[in-house]
């Protein structure tokens with residue numbers, strides 16, 4: 001008998017993958033965590049039944065949440081990742097030659113430990129001398145910081161459970177204070193096809209705190225609709241202006257992709273109130 005794993009991306013749409021082996025299932029203090037080995041995408045991490053990352057396409061999301069800000073900021077020395085317990089975003093951060101320290105604040109230690117066991121290519125970042133992993137609520141952590149970071153990446157689950165407050169204007173105000181005078185924030189802001197309301201909430205929330213606010217897109221096959229958005233807020237620099245693009249093992253990000261990511265389809269512009 002075949003075994004399949006399905007993420008119900010909407011009440012009437014499922015994304016289903018044939019499973020070779022179930023590697024882990026557990027109820028953590030925060031969410032239901034599962035790891036399966038799939039035919040199509042290799043190992044897959046799911047939280048509360050939602051695909052978080054897979055071996056075969058993780059590089060797209062992790063390169064795109066990190067490289068845009070890293071390469072448009074002149075001195076991305078101190079970088080904070082909120083969430084991101086699989087380690088992929090942190091891996092991109094510490095690979096950048098200008099980064100002095102990557103701090104990751106993940107609320108669920110079981111995500112970190114599961115990634116160490118099943119996703120060594122992502123969790124390799126945890127052992128870096130440039131990395132610090134803190135198990136805590138990112139909301140409380142950011143509120144405790146002032147003028148500390150050049151870049152903050154919000155690599156959180158969707159706005160449910162412990163992640164809800166990571167999508168609110170008050171959090172973006174706290175992030176603004178935690179950033180240095182020329183800092184940048186990037187938040188994953190879900191799917192333009194299925195989550196227009198979340199995109200508008202994040203774009204307006206970041207826009208209420210930052211003078212420069214832009215949306216960019218990437219194709220992530222295993223995320224709902226395959227089209228994913230990121231919202232960047234900047235105190236000073238234009239995230240579309242590439243200041244550095246160090247060589248390195250990138251499989252999706254290029255300078256051209258950096259520029260193209262900000263070219264939005266008309267329906268996405270309409271979501272955030274931009275004219276054609």
Ligand code: SAM
Pocket residue numbers: 030047051052053061082083084085086105106107108111136137138139155156157158161162163164166188
């Ligand atoms: N790339 C994925 C996406 O776009 O949905 C996110 C991956 S990462 C595994 C999401 C992480 O955010 C989870 O490990 C979850 O535990 C963490 N998280 C959720 N709320 C949090 C909070 N308030 N503070 C810190 N981490 C949080």
